[in-house]
Amino acid sequence: MRILITGAAGMIGRKLAQRLGKDGHLGGRGISALTLTDVVAPAGFGGPVERDTSDIATPGEAARLIAARPDVIFHTAGIVSGEAESDFDKGYRVNLDGSRLLLEAIRQVPAYRPRLVFTSSIAAFGAPFPDAIDDEFLTAPLTSYGTQKAMVELLLADYTRRCFIDGVGIRLPTICIRPGLPNKAASGFFSNILREPLVGREAVLPVAGTVRAWHASPRAAIGFLIHAATMDTASLGARRNLNMPGLSATVDEQIAALGRVAGDAAVKLIRREIDPVIAHMVDGWPRNFDASRALGLGFGADASFDEIIRNHIVDELEGRVPFKE
Amino acid sequence: MRILITGAAGMIGRKLAQRLGKDGHLGGRGISALTLTDVVAPAGFGGPVERDTSDIATPGEAARLIAARPDVIFHTAGIVSGEAESDFDKGYRVNLDGSRLLLEAIRQVPAYRPRLVFTSSIAAFGAPFPDAIDDEFLTAPLTSYGTQKAMVELLLADYTRRCFIDGVGIRLPTICIRPGLPNKAASGFFSNILREPLVGREAVLPVAGTVRAWHASPRAAIGFLIHAATMDTASLGARRNLNMPGLSATVDEQIAALGRVAGDAAVKLIRREIDPVIAHMVDGWPRNFDASRALGLGFGADASFDEIIRNHIVDELEGRVPFKE
Numbered sequence: 001m002r003i004l005i006t007g008a009a010g011m012i013g014r015k016l017a018q019r020l021g022k023d024g025h026l027g028g029r030g031i032s033a034l035t036l037t038d039v040v041a042p043a044g045f046g047g048p049v050e051r052d053t054s055d056i057a058t059p060g061e062a063a064r065l066i067a068a069r070p071d072v073i074f075h076t077a078g079i080v081s082g083e084a085e086s087d088f089d090k091g092y093r094v095n096l097d098g099s100r101l102l103l104e105a106i107r108q109v110p111a112y113r114p115r116l117v118f119t120s121s122i123a124a125f126g127a128p129f130p131d132a133i134d135d136e137f138l139t140a141p142l143t144s145y146g147t148q149k150a151m152v153e154l155l156l157a158d159y160t161r162r163c164f165i166d167g168v169g170i171r172l173p174t175i176c177i178r179p180g181l182p183n184k185a186a187s188g189f190f191s192n193i194l195r196e197p198l199v200g201r202e203a204v205l206p207v208a209g210t211v212r213a214w215h216a217s218p219r220a221a222i223g224f225l226i227h228a229a230t231m232d233t234a235s236l237g238a239r240r241n242l243n244m245p246g247l248s249a250t251v252d253e254q255i256a257a258l259g260r261v262a263g264d265a266a267v268k269l270i271r272r273e274i275d276p277v278i279a280h281m282v283d284g285w286p287r288n289f290d291a292s293r294a295l296g297l298g299f300g301a302d303a304s305f306d307e308i309i310r311n312h313i314v315d316e317l318e319g320r321v322p323f324k325e
Numbered sequence: 326m327r328i329l330i331t332g333a334a335g336m337i338g339r340k341l342a343q344r345l346g347k348d349g350h351l352g353g354r355g356i357s358a359l360t361l362t363d364v365v366a367p368a369g370f371g372g373p374v375e376r377d378t379s380d381i382a383t384p385g386e387a388a389r390l391i392a393a394r395p396d397v398i399f400h401t402a403g404i405v406s407g408e409a410e411s412d413f414d415k416g417y418r419v420n421l422d423g424s425r426l427l428l429e430a431i432r433q434v435p436a437y438r439p440r441l442v443f444t445s446s447i448a449a450f451g452a453p454f455p456d457a458i459d460d461e462f463l464t465a466p467l468t469s470y471g472t473q474k475a476m477v478e479l480l481l482a483d484y485t486r487r488c489f490i491d492g493v494g495i496r497l498p499t500i501c502i503r504p505g506l507p508n509k510a511a512s513g514f515f516s517n518i519l520r521e522p523l524v525g526r527e528a529v530l531p532v533a534g535t536v537r538a539w540h541a542s543p544r545a546a547i548g549f550l551i552h553a554a555t556m557d558t559a560s561l562g563a564r565r566n567l568n569m570p571g572l573s574a575t576v577d578e579q580i581a582a583l584g585r586v587a588g589d590a591a592v593k594l595i596r597r598e599i600d601p602v603i604a605h606m607v608d609g610w611p612r613n614f615d616a617s618r619a620l621g622l623g624f625g626a627d628a629s630f631d632e633i634i635r636n637h638i639v640d641e642l643e644g645r646v647p648f649k650e
Binding site: 141 | 413451455460462463464465466467469476482563
């Protein structure tokens with residue numbers, strides 16, 4: 001089986017490629033080709049991996065990318081929320097037009113209907129919210145990023161209904177703990193306040209400790225992607241976009257988990273300093289979900305924030321908390 | 326005040342232009358210019374009316390149309406549901422790209438923020454439905470037409486949030502009784518079975534009499550448009566797309582009203598002949614709504630199907646039922 005990952009240099013794309021490279025198969029079928037593409041060169045992982053540099057928003061690029069007819073396409077490429085808000089044109093160009101060009105390129109190929117897994121986001125929702133957002137709640141985003149995600153969700157469902165693709169859109173929770181360096185995502189602080197103290201560095205908390213959000217670990221997110229690529233989609237019906245399961249936690253609950261796993265010294269590295277712009281954006285984000293539909297379809301969530309932190313230590317810090325020692 | 330109507334040769338655009346031409350004002354302000362544009366030449370109605378022929382999906386056309394900075398834009402242009410389903414490219418080109426080009430042209434003009442009223446549709450929703458669809462129900466359309474409408478709704482909300490426009494999207498019920506000749510809308514039969522018998526002509530009913538739908542008269546629809554153009558939008562908040570009030574009725578209830586207003590001979594002109602394709606499309610359409618949000622915002626609905634038929638006789642048949650005489 002042939003697999004294509006767009007946005008393969010991004011955090012999700014990279015971890016997914018790593019996992020697929022290690023597994024060597026997907027859903028019981030051997031991976032004969034794994035193509036990784038991004039605007040910057042993605043890392044390779046051994047095996048039958050092809051690395052590619054492309055901007056999917058450039059006309060013609062998508063047709064080139066699917067020329068080998070990948071059986072599964074993980075479409076994770078995109079501009080993050082903060083950048084899509086600050087650069088209106090770029091956000092629409094990459095997140096909306098890039099996705100549409102990919103769908104159109106697929107549509108132009110006769111008798112080709114790949115599984116397409118699209119990483120949408122809970123930013124597709126906007127306040128005011130019910131106590132728990134289920135899969136029947138309207139997508140009324142309060143950011144351009146969320147608007148672009150919700151629009152691609154609609155395309156994904158229509159292209160699936162028309163039998164051009166076999167699409168599954170998964171609305172990822174805030175990914176926490178996001179490894180690596182801070183990016184332009186306005187939600188970055190949810191990860192910063194755990195990741196940085198774990199290695200003895202200060203982190204700024206720009207919102208109140210009572211702020212509640214919906215989280216999933218990178219490990220859980222990769223699990224969602226693999227399941228979306230291998231599940232029986234007949235049970236989805238026409239509604240192809242799913243709220244992924246996660247953990248609803250306040251910032252203070254995150255910090256308490258940090259204290260339990262890494263000690264008080266780590267907690268003391270968090271500096272509380274409200275940023276009104278970020279605080280305002282976060283106010284419009286969802287806090288809690290009813291993900292029973294996804295759970296019933298076999299998607300699995302993290303058990304606790306302590307587990308999320310411990311898994312981060314295993315996956316990113318070679319099992320050690322350097323700061324604690 | 327200057328007004329632009331796109332799709333001005335369409336049924337809604339034409340009736341709106343007629344009404345504005347007759348009124349000479351909108352929301353208490355005199356109309357100094359009324360520009361009517363469509364792919365075919367719209368009718369003129371006296372007064373300061375400019376008639377224009379344009380395809381809004383052609384790059385550059387939208388900038389030309391808004392060069393005079395209209396204060397209010399009624400964006401009613403679009404391909405109807407049946408045609409958007411049979412011609413995938415044309416539907417996306419006109420309904421999605423045309424609307425986006427209009428929004429983009431407005432965004433490019435500094436310090437310009439017109440009221441933009443967009444005629445969306447209840448086709449933005451798809452089955453399965455709750456008993457009554459309210460403004461918090463997800464837009465999961467089951468047609469390409471509905472997908473395009475839902476996507477433009479998202480753009481309208483984002484462009485409003487960004488202060489490029491002051492947008493109001495109104496989800497029109499099935500318009501009944503649609504005057505004139507049958508068009509390519511799959512919903513045409515809801516009107517045909519009343520309009521044709523009223524003038525002594527046969528009409529085909531391609532679905533079961535138990536089929537329920539959500540209706541509004543052309544008169545009510547024009548009222549929605551005028552109210553959307555003149556209302557205080559501060560009360561809308563970020564959610565700019567509204568379910569319009571209507572009448573929930575079965576085909577058999579429509580026919581009973583026809584019998585009461587026009588007699589049994591009219592009813593006998595309806596020939597029942599199931600069309601599986603139309604019956605299947607209609608199965609995915611919404612039947613009943615909770616429009617309390619729109620009602621609370623001052624939008625008004627029709628009182629009964631008898632009234633809808635009587636108003637049609639006044640507006641389209643000079644007050645007479647020729648067939649009955």
